[in-house]
Amino acid sequence: MYLDKIEEKMLDGEFGEAVSLAMKTVVKMGEVFSAERLVKIKHAHVSGISYENIGDEGLSFLEEIASLGGRFSVPTTVNPGAMDTEKWREMGITPEVFEKQGRILRAFMRMGAKITLTCTPYLYEQIGFGDHLAWSESNAVLYANSIIGARTNRDGGPLALMEAIVGRAPLSGLHLDENRRPTLTIDFSISEQFIFDNYLFSVAGLIAGRIAGNRVPYVIGLRRLNGDVENLKLFLAAVGASGGTGLVLIEGVSPEKVDDIPSERVEVDARMLKEEMEKFNEDGEGIIVLGCPHLGLDEVQEIVEWFGKRGRAKRKIYLYTSRDVARMYEDKRKKLEELNIYMFADTCMVVSNLFAYGSRSVITDSGKAAFYLSSKGYNVSLVPRKIILERIAVSD
């Protein structure tokens, strides 16, 4: 693989041990996947920062990298962790675990990360068409590639960390034009009306992800989602949960030009959607959890205003969002609790231990949350947000 002079110096240790280890990792990935060279990235988003997942060894590894001079050479943000860093006591987190999580975040800060702790960096960071990125977190990868037209592989957390340090990624996979062409058409035309009438974007996403697997699909029938950030987030997050792809080209939505529509075509009809819904059709008991991916400010406003007008929700509603949004509601906490709404930042229902502070039975509008929570043994009802707000949240 070709390396320029600076890159060779990085590899040889002229910029310190941390840079050398990071470059070794990135180069090895490039070699194994036959990249011709590296490409400079504009931004990195790193997952795998929860102490509950990476443990003491992950923590000491990150502290070592920071001590050895590891610094992010591009703007770098971080994914949510296992707790709200302010309301952690309410989540059943021990002071020991909180302290270890704090050390992980301090290591990231030393390396220069912006401690955003949100899975929706695309709502906040300046990312544009054609930008090369090193992002982990599947819903963010899918949004950046499919909606913005930026270019990132579906990296893992540790790899994105290394790429952030060297500011480069192997020029392979979705960084290259030839791998961004669709090879399969997923056609929702015959179920389009059914999907839009019933708000089945999470359900459609779970099906599309499973059909696509690791291939790039061209999706027909969802053009009305253009500009609908809320439902595009839900659709793509579900794709990322059930499938391995990092790019979905949606007709009328994705900015990338598609020259040849793949002839291999899978039609999705209403019966397939109904079958998928049956998988997450619990009795509709339990608490309501919204915010996978994290809710944007407008979504939080809409939900809070709804209950402001209608009065207290009949069930507990947990909202998960970024700390930027949560901060705007800091002084309204009492008012939200009167409405039976509880807001958490820096974490979500999937990566925190929801059972410890919530319930084993949940109602959600997120196909991704439904997918992972049910695999963790929760009873999950997957219901569109509109129906949750209009019916479930206001009845006993």
Next chain:
Amino acid sequence: MRINGKPVVEGKASGEILFSPEPITFFGGVDPSSGKIVERGHPLYSQIIAGKILVFPHSKGSTVGSYILLRLARKGLAPAGIVSLRPDEVTIVGAIIGKIPMMTYVDINRDALPLNGKRGFLEVSSSGAYLDVF
């Protein structure tokens, strides 16, 4: 018998060969405090990967798996060497940061592999990589 592969992490390792016909999930599928495979229904369920030459198709599941390999390595519970049929990011990054000798792109038949339990010697250098089976 000698099996050739593409080098990933340089080094030498010897140990008993543990062959998996199925992919391995490191995060959630391997207990980081014992090196035991805990994924239910896995053909290697309850087997220990520590100290073995692990031969498997590739990993699956969360990329936190790289940190599980690191955790195992720092506790002395990692495989002595890793041989994968095709490369995957989780295993490669985990082997690099855990300093576990590894090669990939090995051309062997998944089904008819009488490797299990035999002694293996893995040598990976920048110019090439091989596994000798005794």
